[in-house]
Amino acid sequence: MTPSDPKADLRFYLQSARDALLWKLDGLSEYDIRRPLTPTGTNLLGMVKHVASVELGYLGDTFGRPSGEPLPWLEDAAETNADMWVTADESREYIVGLYRRAWAHADATIEALALDTVGTVPWWPSGKDEVTLHHAVVRVIADTHRHAGHADILRELMDGAVGMNESNDSMAPGDSAWWENYRGRLERAAQEAGRDA
Structure with missing residues (x-):
């Protein structure tokens, strides 16, 4: 077994999460990438905005390597959770471009230090x-994979x-009928367990 390069391992797993997160935007409308789909407002493009900010903070500012990117949603006067959603004025291209610039900046920090x-x-507290x-x-x-x-x-x-990317869905093989049947079986098991509890 060949010994691995720890930095290469870290970059590989970081990049796979980045790519998976961006792939989730492919083929969706402006509305769909922004719409809140949970009671707490979780949305696809907002997560990209958030992880870009996280990378620039932890893998830039933390190590005295500010990116120079303006992040008004992180300023003291910004509203709560402003980094978790995208305004109508912030385009998909802008947010995705910011994320790609954050990657480059973070990767340069990993390479340099x-x-x-x-x-x-x-x-963090002093x-x-x-x-x-x-x-x-x-x-x-961990944060990026969680959001992916x-x-x-x-x-x-x-x-x-579903999946990590277009060529790797990481799912068991099965057509829509198989998945419908599988989901029905899980529902019946859950109902049965609920009755027995």
């Missing part, structure tokens, strides 16, 4: 605000599209 480099997270680059990258990977999972569910509810 050793994984044991210590940074200071500006929004005295508890130091973090290694390794920790910051793992944190960003949210996006997968939202997209499935919209039009049935």
